[in-house]
Amino acid sequence: MTLRAALARLDDSPLQVESASRFYETPCFPVDAGPDYINSAAVLSGSGNPDEILEILHRVEAEFGRERDTRWGQRTLDLDLIAVGEIVLPDREVFVTWRNLPLEQQISAAPQQLILPHPRMQDRAFVLVPLAEIVPDWCHPVSGLTVTEMLANLPEDEKSLVNPV
Numbered sequence: 001m002t003l004r005a006a007l008a009r010l011d012d013s014p015l016q017v018e019s020a021s022r023f024y025e026t027p028c029f030p031v032d033a034g035p036d037y038i039n040s041a042a043v044l045s046g047s048g049n050p051d052e053i054l055e056i057l058h059r060v061e062a063e064f065g066r067e068r069d070t071r072w073g074q075r076t077l078d079l080d081l082i083a084v085g086e087i088v089l090p091d092r093e094v095f096v097t098w099r100n101l102p103l104e105q106q107i108s109a110a111p112q113q114l115i116l117p118h119p120r121m122q123d124r125a126f127v128l129v130p131l132a133e134i135v136p137d138w139c140h141p142v143s144g145l146t147v148t149e150m151l152a153n154l155p156e157d158e159k160s161l162v163n164p165v
Contacts, residue, residue: 002077003038006060013056015046021130023165038165041082041130050084050114057081082127083117086141095119095142117141122150129162 007017020042028034048056057079064077088095090113098111098119106120117140121127128151131138136148143150151159 001038002064003040006064006077006079007040007042009060009063010042010044010056013046013060014048015044015053015056018043018045019134021133024126024130024162025165026126026162037078037126039126039130039162041127041134043134050081050087050089050116053084054081054114080118080127081114081116082121082131083138083140086139087116088141089114089116092142099142122153125151125154125158125162128154129159 001023003023007020011017021040024039026037026039028036044053046053061077061079094111094113095115095117098115101109101119118127121131122140122143122145128147131147132151136146138147139145140147140150145153
C-alpha cells in the first residue's frame with residue numbers, strides 16, 4: 001500500500017514517524033474528483049523549519065509518482081503538513097484570510113506560501129478523525145480548540161464518512 005510505504009520512506013528521511021493513526025477510507029475531496037482515499041495522520045520529529053519539512057513531504061510524494069498539475073486533482077499520494085506545534089505562518093492575518101476563503105475561491109486559489117496550521121483542518125473529518133487518535137489534546141494556536149473539540153464540532157454525517165480500513 002502506498003501510504004504504508006510512504007510512512008516508511010519518511011523514516012528514511014531527516015524526519016521520523018513518532019506515531020501514526022490507523023488508516024481510514026474517506027470520500028474523495030472534492031466530491032467526484034476521483035476514487036475514495038485512504039487517510040492517516042502522523043506525528044513526525046526531526047530537524048528543519050516548516051518549509052524544509054514541506055519540501056521533504058513533497059519529495060516523498062514525487063517518489064511515489066505525485067504530479068502537481070491541477071489543484072485538488074487526482075493524485076497518487078498527498079502528504080499535507082497540518083501543523084507544526086504552535087506555529088502560525090506566515091502570520092495570523094494571512095491565516096485568517098485563508099481560513100475564511102469561500103469554497104468557490106478555495107477551488108482555484110492556492111497560496112504562494114505555507115499557511116500553518118492548515119487553514120481548514122477544523123472543517124475536515126478526514127483530518128480530525130485520524131488526528132484525534134494520536135494527538136487528541138493538541139491545541140490549535142489560533143482557535144484555542146483541541147483536536148477533540150474541533151472534531152466534536154463537526155456534523156455526525158461528516159464524521160460517519162471516515163471509516164477504519
